[in-house]
Amino acid sequence: MIDGSSQHNGKTTSAEPQGWRWRDEPCGAVLEHDALRLVAPHVFTSRALNFRSEPRADYDALARVFGRTADAVMRVTQVHGRRVVHVRPGEPFTAGTEADAIVSTDPARVISVRVADCVPVLIGDRHGRVVAAVHAGWKGTCAAIAEATVDAIAALGVPARDLVAVIGPSIGPCCYQVDTRVRHSFLAMTPDAAAWMVDDGVERWKLDLWQANIDQLVRAGVREEDIHASRMCTAAHLDRCFSHRAEGPATGRMVAAIRLGPPAHR
Numbered sequence: 001m002i003d004g005s006s007q008h009n010g011k012t013t014s015a016e017p018q019g020w021r022w023r024d025e026p027c028g029a030v031l032e033h034d035a036l037r038l039v040a041p042h043v044f045t046s047r048a049l050n051f052r053s054e055p056r057a058d059y060d061a062l063a064r065v066f067g068r069t070a071d072a073v074m075r076v077t078q079v080h081g082r083r084v085v086h087v088r089p090g091e092p093f094t095a096g097t098e099a100d101a102i103v104s105t106d107p108a109r110v111i112s113v114r115v116a117d118c119v120p121v122l123i124g125d126r127h128g129r130v131v132a133a134v135h136a137g138w139k140g141t142c143a144a145i146a147e148a149t150v151d152a153i154a155a156l157g158v159p160a161r162d163l164v165a166v167i168g169p170s171i172g173p174c175c176y177q178v179d180t181r182v183r184h185s186f187l188a189m190t191p192d193a194a195a196w197m198v199d200d201g202v203e204r205w206k207l208d209l210w211q212a213n214i215d216q217l218v219r220a221g222v223r224e225e226d227i228h229a230s231r232m233c234t235a236a237h238l239d240r241c242f243s244h245r246a247e248g249p250a251t252g253r254m255v256a257a258i259r260l261g262p263p264a265h266r
Contacts, residue, residue: 020230022046022240027061029240033166033228039124040131041066042258044168044230046240050252051114058255066110066259073110073257074102080139084132084152087111101134101149104260105156112257116242117171117234119209120256121146121217123153126162131258136213138178142185146213150220160221165228168256169241172233173198173208176245182207 016022019034028048036042043065045051049058059070066072074087076099087093087104102111111133113120118137125131130153136145150160180203186193196212197205210229218224234241234254242252 017229017231019228020232025065027058027065030065031168031230031232033230035226035228036122036124036164036166036258039126039164040128040258040260041262042122042124042131042166043256044120044122045255045257047242047252047254049255050242051255052252062112062255062257063110066257068108068110068259072108073112074104075112075114076100076102078113078135080137080143082140082143082145082148084145084149086152100136100140100145101132101152103130103132103149103152103156104258105130107259107261110257110259112255114253114255115168115170115234116244116251116253117176119170119213120168120254121149121165121213122168122256122258123149123163123165124258125153125158126164127158128260128262130156130158131260133256133258136209138182138207138209139185141209141212141216142182142189144189144216147216147220150217150222154221161223163222164226165217165222167210167213167227167229169230169232169234169237169254170209171235171243171245172210172231173206175233175235176207176209177201177204178207179203179205186212 029046030043083099084101085099089106104111113133113135121134123132196208200206234243235246
């Protein structure tokens with residue numbers, strides 16, 4: 001197991017809460033969670049790949065983790081909304097489709113989302129019928145993209161109580177300050193959003209996107225004990241992660257990917 005600790009502002013923080021583990025792959029260090037590993041093969045990538053300078057090569061390296069080629073890795077143009085698309089066996093999938101979540105019932109293909117602070121959520125069904133990958137930035141979270149994804153899965157006949165969801169590295173409430181506009185957007189969605197924010201100066205708040213997405217998954221019917229958040233802040237772990245907020249828009253991207261099929265046994 002790779003040592004997951006790192007330094008931030010002079011403090012050592014752990015990258016491996018219970019159930020989470022880093023492992024070495026030819027594509028570099030990847031993160032996974034034990035509960036989802038028992039359901040479906042999945043990874044959250046690290047800085048070893050950046051998916052910007054040589055995206056084809058990076059997707060090919062990622063695909064090999066799943067025993068596939070880059071052409072089998074499905075991805076979308078992420079637009080910070082709540083559209084969910086479906087990858088079905090034997091049906092073509094248009095690259096560049098605008099969406100922020102992918103649901104798959106096709107074991108031949110890998111589904112993925114790209115992040116560099118936004119919240120990546122991977123979902124698997126214990127009975128091997130469906131998997132999903134979700135990109136939830138603040139706008140997508142405010143639009144309840146995680147909840148919309150669980151609803152889309154339920155429409156396929158898979159109840160939310162059969163799902164395991166994991167939340168990978170993303171901007172944490174330690175580092176994510178928002179303004180009045182963002183606060184009002186969340187409060188307009190639900191008054192419960194007040195619990196996701198703490199005061200951080202004049203008309204500034206720290207926003208907990210992790211808890212926001214956990215609460216949405218629970219509201220959609222996923223059991224709280226089946227939701228596992230890494231609580232690894234991208235801005236506080238630049239040794240492992242890319243962070244748009246900490247490094248600017250030119251930084252790399254990490255990918256969260258999952259494939260329907262027999263779980264990996266390690």
